[in-house]
Amino acid sequence: MDAASADTGAVELRRLLRALRSEAWLGRLLVIVSAVVLIVVWHFWARTNSPLILPEPGPVLERLLDYVGSGRANPHIWITVQEIILGFALGGIAGIGLGTLASEFGIARRVIMPYVIVTQALPKFALAPILVIWFGFGMTPKVIIAALIAFFPLLENTYLGLTTAPAEMLELFRALRAGRWTTLTKCKALHAVPAVFSGLRVALMLALVGAVVAEYVGANKGLGALIIVSQGTLDTELMFVAFVQLTVLGLLLDQAHGLVYRLVMRRLYGSVGAEMRAAGVSV
Secondary structure, rough: OOOHHHHHHHHHHHHHHHHHHHHHHHHHHHHHHHHHHHHHHHHHHHOOOOOOOOOHHHHHHHHHHHHOOOOOOHHHHHHHHHHHHHHHHHHHHHHHHHHHHHHHHHHHHHHHHHHHHHHOOHHHHHHHHHHHHHHHHOHHHHHHHHHHHHHHHHHHHHHHHOOOOOOOHHHHHHHHOHHHHHHHHHHHHHHHHHHHHHHHHHHHHHHHHHHHHHHHHHHOOOOHHHHHHHHEEEEEEHHHHHHHHHHHHHHHHHHHHHHHHHHHHHHHHHHHHHHHHOOOOOO
């Protein structure tokens, strides 16, 4: 009976994994199809407008290849990437650290949360001009804006992940007389991993947006600065080149996040558990 139950369970697990893989491939196919449809619509719509308003995909691609191949794109991309990574790192450390403190200590939660609410009520991009006055036109204001925007989703997801650990697991750790640190690292933190990585994904994209928009205020390098320059010279093709570079950069960052997430989940839950967790199935 036990062997039959085990065989049935294995069959059901294989069926579930096949369904998850099929769903993943279907999602990728839909992304490709929608991208092709978007480019086709762009092409025909551009033919009804002036190139100054909306350039066609072909000339934009040629300009992009020339711009990247000549190396002129490298300084702009590199500056923006640095701002994103530094802002993401600072916001991530602060968000995860303060989220952990707020989840573990009531007094920390009562002190931290009011300030978090106040800072979230402030429009971050409105701070860019004053940050430029304080820190100049270098990378620092852009990194600060990116960090401020990336901070909140990580604090919130970390706090929620740590405070929603299963009650039966917490009861087991209390029965084993586990200390606060052991319970945090061996129980709550493991439960919070998916929530934290979800926050990391959002924070990474917000850091990109924050860095680029902050470059609008005052910068001579960066993809945001490139957009402002192209706007001033009415070079719409160059503006779309910057848009394409930002899109590719965002996709690469998202893929890097997904790769790290899968590696971490595989380390924690094994290959099957990681695949199921990534698809949102509890294991």
